Amino acid sequence: MTAPPSVIVALDVPAPEAALDWVRRLKPAFASGSLAASQTPCFKLGLQLFCLGGPDLVKAFKAEGVDVFLDLKLHDIPHQVEGACHALKDLGVKYLTIHTSGGLAMMQAAARVFEGTDTCVLGVTLLTSLDETHLDTFFPNSALNRSAVVPHWATLARQAGLGGVVCSAYENQAIRQAVDNTLALVNPGIRWPGDSHDDQKKVVSPQDAARLGANAIVMGRSILGANDPLHRCTEVLEALSAVCP
Template sequence: MRPTAIIALDVPSRAEAERLLDRIGPSADYVKVGLQLFTAEGPDVVRAMTARGCRVFLDLKLHDIPATVAHAVTSAAGLGADLLTIHTSGGAAMMRAAAKARDAAGPSAPRLLGVTLLTSLTEREAAEAWGRDSVDAGAEVARLARLAEECGLDGVVSSVHEVTTVRGATSDGFRVLTPGIRLAGDVAGDQARVATPAEAARLGSDYIILGRSITAAADPAAAMARALAELNSLPVTA
């Protein structure tokens, strides 16, 4: 199956988010609300997006004590978020508390995705941050994905280059979301591990994040159409 495309609303205000969505048009039906927009506008921006008919990926990358994260999951369910991120590095107790809160929230609860290794990090930078001589990105992502699944999360966030590794380390139905998606010819920006929509689809991503390739384009609607055409040209797989 083809991945679901999510538009990254990495803008400083709800007004700018609304203008961007108006420019892209009805194909922008799944959006990411991240830290920049959420801290500027608060929970109301999620409500505004759902009122537009959009599904919302609430990318807050929660990382705190288990009780605090569990309460945040409950709050996200009340907002109508479809997906919510937490850091796998928060540990097993935190992830299990989040999963328990998701289950208690019932059908309105967001799916929980565990952030593994940020796509902005190179292996050298990860090793420096973690105090190691070296880091194998694939091995680390696989380890964290296994832990996330064991703790009851619905999936993980990883670079497209680790999707195959995650698939090999987890069960069928475990979801993978991949940021760092760029249309062919676009600059990588601050993402160290990037890929095109077609590459992400072929490797088995369930969700892809379309950011600056769409949102910074002179014609966002045309750029979005190009991305969707690339995805729709691929054969459908089970």
């Protein structure tokens, strides 16, 4: 039996108090249904919220009994990233993101800090807001495309000792062909069928992400912007259970 992907709720809201309110509102969705025993509620805390609330906000999330996806996308020279990781280590987050484009040495530095802990360091490949047009802007006349770049960076992430990568669900299969199955695939850009794509270029439904082999999906606006966010969150969990019974 294939386990359904875990659901990470993205709290891209402008204030720490609002984020905590969402945590309390949505936690009950994870306390019932077929997925209740298999996953702890997990919420994404991004750069804006971390700049506003800092480590104390992470601690407040954890005090609510939820896991934290700390989406900082660290990208600097190896020494600086290593120092930042040491500063974050004791927070006990479930996931921490760094950019794979920072290079092998930078990724290795982050992986060393969290070795032996419960924190999974994830390498962000190409943002789902980017497409081939952006690659051509970055690297003129290179003929680079996502299908070549993303699996290569995922391979480097595995070599560096990272626990997983953040990638579009459409790239899961190519990564699986390049890297073994122990590398976790976390897919953002997930939208409930019929919802707006907003600024995302690579959008997929929760059900299709599960079929494409996601280990976890990140959903924000499709849940928070729904008429009944708690019901929508429950719908997502039930839909994933149906795809991966």
